[in-house]
Amino acid sequence: MEDFSSTFKKTIPFLVGISTVYWIFKPKTSISEPGKELTSDCVDTKFAEIIGDYLAHGMGGSVFRLPSGDVLKVVSLENDGEGTQGEMNREQAGFIEDLWLKKLAGDENVFISDFADIRHYNRGYANLEMVKLVNAERPESLSKRSPLKVGEKIAYWVMEYIPIIGKGEMSDARIKGGKQRIEDWGQKHGYKIEDLHAGNFGEREDGTFVAFDPWPTKLEVQERD
Structure with missing residues (x-):
């Protein structure tokens, strides 16, 4: 190239x-x-x-x-x-x-x-x-x-x-767990992750949860702890 x-x-x-x-x-x-x-x-x-x-x-x-x-x-x-x-x-x-x-x-x-x-x-x-x-x-x-x-x-x-938008074949528990991990991950990096509705997450072909279009808001330093 x-x-x-x-x-x-x-x-x-x-x-x-x-x-x-x-x-x-x-x-x-x-x-x-x-x-x-x-x-x-x-x-x-x-x-x-x-x-x-x-x-x-x-x-x-x-x-x-x-x-x-x-x-x-x-x-x-x-x-x-x-x-x-x-x-x-x-x-x-x-x-x-x-x-x-x-x-x-x-x-x-x-x-x-x-x-x-x-x-x-x-x-x-x-x-x-x-x-x-x-x-x-x-x-x-x-x-x-x-x-x-x-x-x-x-x-x-x-x-x-993302081939499947929304719940797909995922269980409620899998979706809840995925959302919680996304929120914890955002918090770790100084962001509050919101707007995790069914139009902003989906299911991969292997059945795993994936978020792709959430709304992150930068946290103040005191909010990260």
């Missing part, structure tokens, strides 16, 4: 209409303004080719299924459709970014099996092609109320595909 310089690169040209997207990007290694050059001793420049088909859109963002079988989620950090100017999306993206950076720093056990496996994370700005892609797939009512705009700050991550 072609080598790329350490300079941050990101392009999103169309390949096959609105159903495809192609990225070249370097992972962020600290929380800072999107688009600025960031470096780290623990990670080399990454190259990723992402070509996906639209799956769904919620208040939080747009979701695409990739040829690899994984899922790409794109969220605006400025607008979430809930009137909070992107606060919900920033909280979720900040949570994933926090843990992703720990993983890049060498903590391979920072994520737990009860949470969807995160395979890549980054932030940046929406360009024209991304805006066309996301807005074309959004429900008309949402696109009119809170369309994605060129230059808008976004976050995006690649995670495992």
Whole structure:
């Protein structure tokens, strides 16, 4: 595969209409303004080719299924459709970014099996092609109320595909245990994990519980104890 310089690169040209997207990007290694050059001793420049088909859109963002079988989620950090100017999306993206950076720093056990496996994370700005892609797939009512705009700050991550959304064949005890482990895990890392309803967790093919779209809120230091 072609080598790329350490300079941050990101392009999103169309390949096959609105159903495809192609990225070249370097992972962020600290929380800072999107688009600025960031470096780290623990990670080399990454190259990723992402070509996906639209799956769904919620208040939080747009979701695409990739040829690899994984899922790409794109969220605006400025607008979430809930009137909070992107606060919900920033909280979720900040949570994933926090843990992703720990993983890049060498903590391979920072994520737990009860949470969807995160395979890549980054932030940046929406360009024209991304805006066309996301807005074309959004429900008309949402696109009119809170369309994605060129230059808008976004976050995006690649995670495992969850084949069954909701209870599936899982017992109530298995679901309860999974939720409790997710909440304890979040607390350990300084977050309160909420919104674990049936639309935000599911069942893997092996029957295990997995949460993929909870609402994490950063805890104050005194709340973590």
